[in-house]
Amino acid sequence: MKRYRGTIITIILFGLVLLFIFLFIYQYFGYNKYIYYGKDAPIITELHPIVSAKSKELVEKANQKNISMVITESFRSTERQDKLYAQGRKTEGNIVTHAQGGESYHNYGLAIDFALEDEEGNYIWDTAYDGNGNHIADWDEIVIIAKELGFEWGGDWRSFKDYPHLQMTFGLSIKQLQRGLRPKTEIAE
Ligand SMILES: [Zn+2]
Numbered sequence: 370m371k372r373y374r375g376t377i378i379t380i381i382l383f384g385l386v387l388l389f390i391f392l393f394i395y396q397y398f399g400y401n402k403y404i405y406y407g408k409d410a411p412i413i414t415e416l417h418p419i420v421s422a423k424s425k426e427l428v429e430k431a432n433q434k435n436i437s438m439v440i441t442e443s444f445r446s447t448e449r450q451d452k453l454y455a456q457g458r459k460t461e462g463n464i465v466t467h468a469q470g471g472e473s474y475h476n477y478g479l480a481i482d483f484a485l486e487d488e489e490g491n492y493i494w495d496t497a498y499d500g501n502g503n504h505i506a507d508w509d510e511i512v513i514i515a516k517e518l519g520f521e522w523g524g525d526w527r528s529f530k531d532y533p534h535l536q537m538t539f540g541l542s543i544k545q546l547q548r549g550l551r552p553k554t555e556i557a558e
Contacts, residue, residue, distance in 0.1 A: 402539055403550045410549035416443045417478045418554055420537050423518045424481050427535075430514045435501035438511055439492060441533065442482040445475035467529050477546050480536035483511065496532055508532070 447470035457464035474480035496508040523531030539552035
């Protein structure tokens, strides 16, 4: 038995190294998070279940702080995205987006837009509004909660800041989504 000891240790070490390499690749490329469908990628028609659940949680947590927030947009079809993109370019109005159809996380059910509701029930986009009177802008309070829940905020973008926009990318780029990668519906936390 003694003369095999060295060999056995080598095999175990080699196995462990292989295991770590496998786990690294698995984590790094996100195979535990994504499914690759390619051309057969299911057509998305609604908010991703995790994004939907986290959005509801966000509204509830904001309410607990006496902030009345409303979600003004969630899933957006490619056609609607194209129409929005045309606004301010081919049609009248201000430019509201820099993404064409298929280029926005909204098109994959991974983004929401929000607004505040004032005392009269009007939707407002005033980022300095302090409806609950705690000397912190309600907008900032919402963003803090949203980030805790795992959202990325459009206000952090360097170019074209999109203050009402929150998204969950699950580490997927728009290019990957276009290629047919999809986040798994349920991800263990
Ligand atoms: Zn948005």
